[in-house]
Amino acid sequence: MTTFIPSSDLTTPETATRYRVLIVEDNLLFRHYLADSLLAAPEVTVIGSVGKVAHAINFADQKPDLVLLDLGLPDGGGLDVIAAIRQQAPACKFLVITVFEDRASVLKTLNAGADGYVLKDATSEHLVSYVRSTLAGVNPISSRAARHLLKISEGETATTTPTSHPPLRPREKEMLEHIARGLSQKEVARLMSLSPHTVAEYTQNIYRKLSVKSRGAAVFEAIQHKLIDLP
Structure with missing residues (x-):
């Protein structure tokens, strides 16, 4: 949502x-x-x-x-x-x-x-x-849009070479799921009982692991590789 x-x-x-x-x-x-x-x-x-x-x-x-x-x-x-x-x-x-x-x-x-x-x-x-x-x-990025992104990834040809990413830690996965639901950095910090500095640090770790530069791209890659669970 x-x-x-x-x-x-x-x-x-x-x-x-x-x-x-x-x-x-x-x-x-x-x-x-x-x-x-x-x-x-x-x-x-x-x-x-x-x-x-x-x-x-x-x-x-x-x-x-x-x-x-x-x-x-x-x-x-x-x-x-x-x-x-x-x-x-x-x-x-x-x-x-x-x-x-x-x-x-x-x-x-x-x-x-x-x-x-x-x-x-x-x-x-x-x-x-x-x-x-x-x-x-x-x-x-609504849940419906996220599901549509997932449909894109599932519809790709089998000849596409899969990209491997370093595994996300549980807290990084939790944070990315909050981001995928459209929560702001302040809301994520409150829900996860983290400081803004820690949220920023986790976010940069996620970007690095997924080789992306934005929140939207991180969500897309996570959906593509089924790294997060969305309703």
Whole structure:
């Protein structure tokens, strides 16, 4: 189950923080659906809604706070968008909205810094919750999305050479399962009765063992190799 952050944790009438969101999706009807869904989040301002990599890159200098990103675009992929926008807006977060592609493209996008995954059949209410969670620093990967990732890994050809990883310690496995459920670092520390420093140390150990660079990529690799148990 993904942890969602209520809007009150993001903004108050006094602060009235506005988050700048860019929508990058090649399907026009779905772009409209995303934009309409975000009308329920008064703290969010949609600064653009485009369907190509080239058009998305043009918004980099506007420094969006979050990009809703489809992986499959007619003139490139999500990786190109992340790389270009991160150069000018390093704090920008990326929430991938997709039906998922092959393992290699998903893993590359996660390692490039995608902050979360949403399946395209998510309800409007859930989309808003995912956006708020991502802006609040939570990396949302729902259980359903995780199961979809598992289906990708199970569907790979038998000719693929398996990758061996050093075994995860029980506490590292427990932490990774919490991360897979979308918990923030602070929530993980509280649940496991650990200091933030220890959580950070465990996280780096997990990254090193799985040869990844992000929370999302760690979850994907763990699912791929059945290192964690999800409901």
